[in-house]
Amino acid sequence: MTAGPGLLVIGEVVTDIVARHTGPLAPDTDTPARIAVRPGGAGANAAAWAAHCGADVALLARVGADDAAWHRTALLADGVRPRLRTDHRLPTAVVIALVDTAAERTLVTDSGAAVHLGPDDWDDQLLDGVGHLHLSGYLLFTATGRRLAALAMSRARERGATVSVDPASTGFMTRTGVTVLRDATRGADLLLPNAAEAQLLTGNPEPADAARKLSEDHRTVVVTLGAQGALVARRGAPAVRIPAVPSDAVDTTGAGDAFTGGFLAALLRGAEPAEAAAAGCRTGAQAVATVGARPPGRLPGEQSDALGHWTLGPT
Numbered sequence: 001m002t003a004g005p006g007l008l009v010i011g012e013v014v015t016d017i018v019a020r021h022t023g024p025l026a027p028d029t030d031t032p033a034r035i036a037v038r039p040g041g042a043g044a045n046a047a048a049w050a051a052h053c054g055a056d057v058a059l060l061a062r063v064g065a066d067d068a069a070w071h072r073t074a075l076l077a078d079g080v081r082p083r084l085r086t087d088h089r090l091p092t093a094v095v096i097a098l099v100d101t102a103a104e105r106t107l108v109t110d111s112g113a114a115v116h117l118g119p120d121d122w123d124d125q126l127l128d129g130v131g132h133l134h135l136s137g138y139l140l141f142t143a144t145g146r147r148l149a150a151l152a153m154s155r156a157r158e159r160g161a162t163v164s165v166d167p168a169s170t171g172f173m174t175r176t177g178v179t180v181l182r183d184a185t186r187g188a189d190l191l192l193p194n195a196a197e198a199q200l201l202t203g204n205p206e207p208a209d210a211a212r213k214l215s216e217d218h219r220t221v222v223v224t225l226g227a228q229g230a231l232v233a234r235r236g237a238p239a240v241r242i243p244a245v246p247s248d249a250v251d252t253t254g255a256g257d258a259f260t261g262g263f264l265a266a267l268l269r270g271a272e273p274a275e276a277a278a279a280g281c282r283t284g285a286q287a288v289a290t291v292g293a294r295p296p297g298r299l300p301g302e303q304s305d306a307l308g309h310w311t312l313g314p315t
Helices: 042-052 068-077 112-116 137-141 143-158 170-176 178-185 195-202 207-214 255-268 273-288
Strands: 006-010 014-021 033-040 057-064 080-087 093-099 105-110 130-136 162-166 220-224 230-234 240-242
Touching (some): 033 042, 042 057, 042 130, 068 080, 080 112, 130 137, 130 143, 137 162, 137 170, 143 162, 143 178, 170 195, 195 220, 220 255, 255 273
Parallel strands (some): 006 057
Antiparallel strands (some): 230 240
16 A cells, blocks of 8 residues: 555643743742643644644544543644544643743653553554654653554555654653664654754764764754754755744743644655755744644634633643
8 A cells, every 4th residue: 555645643642731930930939820731742742733734644642531532622623633542540641841931941741641652552544544654752762662663663664654753852862772762763764853862862962963973874854953943964965954933932842843743744745854844943933932832722612811821721
């Protein structure tokens, strides 16, 4: 069976609690903050932004039973076809994002049901009509997740689909080990690290050099640089710098996921990697200008105040 135009994302669905505090965190007392409960997760966010950009997207993820319906509704509202596996023992993953006045965030993570996504959750029909498979790096931080990743990549190659991986988190990458992760991602055509992740994977502090080193294992490497834009390195060619799109940042949560979604949607439309990276910079700029990690205002019943604080959560 030949590949189609669709995108399959395998990753995680998360309940994000975003706390934007107006000053330093105050020990042993209260710190004023604006708090929003939003659907999130690196895989789900990338899928939502890809759909926002016109791609045909499905998401395979694992969620807890208590809020599975809320997350399914949110994904459908974002234009994503959810392929959610329900866990009746563990809750959906939760991330508390502490966002400071510079829009930078610190994440506190309870991985919940997400870390139990594995080969038993796979179905070959997930690849029907799919031309590209994208794996969230969080999948690679457990042995069961790596087995699922290997199975999915093998099946995708059999069908002629391309594969990308977002390494996801330097903290989890360090705990898992660089050698394990380099081995797990070696079959991917495209790698999408940020600068810190590229440095960790190669030991090279210069993003362009790290990108070129990683392109020895992957046909294309795109290193995101935040407010500095992105670098695109293709095997055997010099790295190309893509400028950032100016934006008034209020929350950087999920900015890299938004870049990935915009990039993959453009790639599936036939764009060259540099052109796709420019599209990713545009979606990243949109993402940092709103609270939360998904395209804003899509969930039925969502409310926002004059400053764009989204306040709907699961009931």
